[in-house]
Amino acid sequence: MVHVAPTSHRRAARASHRGHRSADGPIQLTTWIGLTFAMILGLVLTGRSHVGVRAAGITLLVMLVPLTVAVFGAAVRRGIGSGKAALCTAAALAVVLLKFFL
Numbered sequence: 536m537v538h539v540a541p542t543s544h545r546r547a548a549r550a551s552h553r554g555h556r557s558a559d560g561p562i563q564l565t566t567w568i569g570l571t572f573a574m575i576l577g578l579v580l581t582g583r584s585h586v587g588v589r590a591a592g593i594t595l596l597v598m599l600v601p602l603t604v605a606v607f608g609a610a611v612r613r614g615i616g617s618g619k620a621a622l623c624t625a626a627a628l629a630v631v632l633l634k635f636f637l
Contacts, residue, residue: 561614562606567624570603574627578634596631603628 577599580592603624615621 561616562610562621564617564620566606567617567620570599570606571620571624571627573599574603574624574631578627578631581634596635600628600631 573595577592577596580595581589583589583592607621607625610616610621
């Protein structure tokens with residue numbers, strides 16, 4: 536009888552990296568719009584009176600700040616894409632940071 540190793544000991548099949556490129560051009564417009572929309576949503580949620588909703592808004596903004604900074608860092612290397620959308624995202628980030636520090 537042939538012994539077959541259990542599934543957990545077998546080597547995993549390699550994932551196909553077809554179509555995956557690490558630096559494939561400037562930041563897309565939808566990325567900027569999505570970040571801006573999420574920050575505005577976070578600001579709206581923090582303005583609500585319910586404690587849980589306010590906490591959800593603060594959590595969203597705390598997660599978005601490092602992500603947005605990382606996207607701006609990637610934009611420096613890869614290209615900004617839409618300058619107007621990046622400016623709107625930068626303005627939203629400034630409002631969020633002012634809300635946290637003031």
